[in-house]
Amino acid sequence: MxxxxxxxxxxxxxxxxxxxGTIKHAKRFxxxxxxxxxxxxxxxxKEIGNFLKEFPSIKGVGIxxxxxxxxxxxxVVLLPNIPSVKDCPIVDILKSExxxxxxxxxxxxxxxALGEYYFGKNRKNTFALLTxxxxxxxxxxxxxxxxxxxxxxATEVGHMIMSNGITLENQVGIQHLIxxxxxxxxxxxxxxxxxxxxxxxxxxxxxxxxxxxxxLALDIFKHIGRILGEGAVNIIRVxxxxxxxxGGGISGAIEFFLxxxxxxxxxxxxxxxxxxxxxxxxxxxxxxGLLGAAGLIMED
Amino acid sequence: MxxxxxxxxxxxxxxxxxxxGTIKHAKRFxxxxxxxxxxxxxxxxKEIGNFLKEFPSIKGVGIxxxxxxxxxxxxVVLLPNIPSVKDCPIVDILKSExxxxxxxxxxxxxxxALGEYYFGKNRKNTFALLTxxxxxxxxxxxxxxxxxxxxxxATEVGHMIMSNGITLENQVGIQHLIxxxxxxxxxxxxxxxxxxxxxxxxxxxxxxxxxxxxxLALDIFKHIGRILGEGAVNIIRVxxxxxxxxGGGISGAIEFFLxxxxxxxxxxxxxxxxxxxxxxxxxxxxxxGLLGAAGLIMED
Numbered sequence: 001m002x003x004x005x006x007x008x009x010x011x012x013x014x015x016x017x018x019x020x021g022t023i024k025h026a027k028r029f030x031x032x033x034x035x036x037x038x039x040x041x042x043x044x045x046k047e048i049g050n051f052l053k054e055f056p057s058i059k060g061v062g063i064x065x066x067x068x069x070x071x072x073x074x075x076v077v078l079l080p081n082i083p084s085v086k087d088c089p090i091v092d093i094l095k096s097e098x099x100x101x102x103x104x105x106x107x108x109x110x111x112x113a114l115g116e117y118y119f120g121k122n123r124k125n126t127f128a129l130l131t132x133x134x135x136x137x138x139x140x141x142x143x144x145x146x147x148x149x150x151x152x153x154a155t156e157v158g159h160m161i162m163s164n165g166i167t168l169e170n171q172v173g174i175q176h177l178i179x180x181x182x183x184x185x186x187x188x189x190x191x192x193x194x195x196x197x198x199x200x201x202x203x204x205x206x207x208x209x210x211x212x213x214x215x216l217a218l219d220i221f222k223h224i225g226r227i228l229g230e231g232a233v234n235i236i237r238v239x240x241x242x243x244x245x246x247g248g249g250i251s252g253a254i255e256f257f258l259x260x261x262x263x264x265x266x267x268x269x270x271x272x273x274x275x276x277x278x279x280x281x282x283x284x285x286x287x288x289g290l291l292g293a294a295g296l297i298m299e300d
Numbered sequence: 301m302x303x304x305x306x307x308x309x310x311x312x313x314x315x316x317x318x319x320x321g322t323i324k325h326a327k328r329f330x331x332x333x334x335x336x337x338x339x340x341x342x343x344x345x346k347e348i349g350n351f352l353k354e355f356p357s358i359k360g361v362g363i364x365x366x367x368x369x370x371x372x373x374x375x376v377v378l379l380p381n382i383p384s385v386k387d388c389p390i391v392d393i394l395k396s397e398x399x400x401x402x403x404x405x406x407x408x409x410x411x412x413a414l415g416e417y418y419f420g421k422n423r424k425n426t427f428a429l430l431t432x433x434x435x436x437x438x439x440x441x442x443x444x445x446x447x448x449x450x451x452x453x454a455t456e457v458g459h460m461i462m463s464n465g466i467t468l469e470n471q472v473g474i475q476h477l478i479x480x481x482x483x484x485x486x487x488x489x490x491x492x493x494x495x496x497x498x499x500x501x502x503x504x505x506x507x508x509x510x511x512x513x514x515x516l517a518l519d520i521f522k523h524i525g526r527i528l529g530e531g532a533v534n535i536i537r538v539x540x541x542x543x544x545x546x547g548g549g550i551s552g553a554i555e556f557f558l559x560x561x562x563x564x565x566x567x568x569x570x571x572x573x574x575x576x577x578x579x580x581x582x583x584x585x586x587x588x589g590l591l592g593a594a595g596l597i598m599e600d
Binding site for chain 1: 368377378426427440442443448449450451452453454455456457459460461462463464465467530533534535537538539540541542568572
C-alpha cells in the first residue's frame, strides 16, 4: 500500500493510491494551519503517523513539493510558498520517525509527469508534460525514467525566454492570459467581441466565447498556441521528445490553440522531430501530482 | 589502444588516442574524394582496415558524425553534408567486417563534450558545451553521463528560438556574426569604428578591434553576450547545469562577451542557478571531437 502526498501552496492532499490509479481515503489539510500551528514539518509528520496507524500495510510514502529538491532527493532546498521549509532534510526526519517506511520526495510538476507515466490514459515512455496553471510547470520522462537533469531541478520550462523576450509562464500562466485578454479588449475599439459582456474572465470563459466563434477569443488562443509552440520547439531541441502532454486549466481549450501550436512547431522543426509528433491533453487533471508522488515508490 | 574518427563536412580525421589525451598517427581524408570514389562508407571501412592492420592492438573505434544518430547508437539517421550516408547501419557494417573490434558512434557535438569530459583541462561531471563555429552545436554531460535525450538527438541548442525570434545559431554562428557586423557598419554613419578599415571580417578581426577599444566592436560582442546569455538561461532551466563551456572560433573573444552574458543570466535566473555558475572556454579546440569519439570507447 502506498501513501501519496501532494503539497501545494494552500493545501496538502493525502491519499492511499491503489495500483489501478484510484485514490482512497483522501484527506486535505490547509498549509497555513500547519504553519501557524506546530509548524509545517511537525504537522505533516503527525498526519503521516495517523495514516500509518490507520493503514498498517502502507510500505512507502511519496511526497511532491512545489519547490526545489536536492540532487540526492533527501532535502527540500527551497519552497517559495512555505518559506520555513527551506533546506529541510525531510527524508531523514521522516525516516528517523518511521524507520520501516520508504520515503521518496520529488518536485510536484515532475510528480505530475510520473503520474501520467504510471496512471495516464495515453501512457508513453518518453514525453514532456506541461502543466498550464497559475504557473507553468514541466516534467519530462525519457525512456521510462523521470528526467531531473544535472543538479536535480531541471525542466523548469515555464521560465524559458520566448521570442518576444517574455517567459513562457508570464504569457501562458492564467493571470497573464487574463491580463493579455483585458489588454486586447481595451484595444478592441470596435467592441466586436462578446467577451466585453463578461464581468469576470477565466480560461473557461474565454474558451466558451471561442467555442461560439468570437473572433477575439479565437485570436487570443492563436497567440497562446504560438507561444506554446515556441516553448515546445525549445524543449524538443534540448531533450528530443516527440510527445507533449498539456495539463492544467488552459489545456481545456486545446482545440482552439492546437492548430497554431502545431503550425509554429512545423515552422521551426525539421521532419525528424515532427513526423511522429503527438500533442494532446494530459488525462489525470488535479490528481496527477498525488498519483505521481505514489509513483515515486513504484519507481524502485 | 583506441582509434578515434571525427567525420566532418569536408574531411574525416583519424587518430590513435592515448589515455593521456595525446593523438598519434593522425591522418586526414577528404570527404568528397571518398564520396566520389568507392563511396563514403566503403572508403571509411577500407581506411579503418588499414589502421587496424598497422596497429593490431586497437581494441575499439569511436566515430563522431555531424548528423542525427539512432537511439540505439547503431545507425546514422541523417548526415546533411554527406546525403548518401542516410539511415546507414554503420555499426553493423563495420562489425561484420571487423568482428573483434568494438565500434561506437555518436553525434560530433556530443563527442566534443565527451572530449572535454575525458581530456579537458577543467574537467567537470556536469556541464553544457556550446561549440560556436559556422553552426552552434551543443553537448551536455550530466553526472558523468553524456545526455542524448529521449530519442537520441537532444541538445541541438543552436536551434532554440531566442528573444528576438531568431535562433541562437542564426545570430552567433560565424557568418551571422559577420553579417550582423556589416549591418552595424552600414548603420555607423559617423564612421567612428576602426572596423571600417578591414577588407575581410572574421571573429578574430572583430575581436582584435574590440581589444583596441573600438566601441562598435565592443558593442557587437555585447550583443553576442546577450544572445548567449539567453541561450544559457534556457539550457539551464531545462537541464539544470551550472557549468557552461564555450568552444569554437567566437569563444576566443570570451573576455568581450562574458560580462553581458553573465549579466543576462543574472537578470533571468534566481540564486539557485547562478550561485556557483561557471562559464569558461573549452580547452581542446579542434581536437575535442576526435578525442571525444575515442571517449566513446572509454565509456564502457
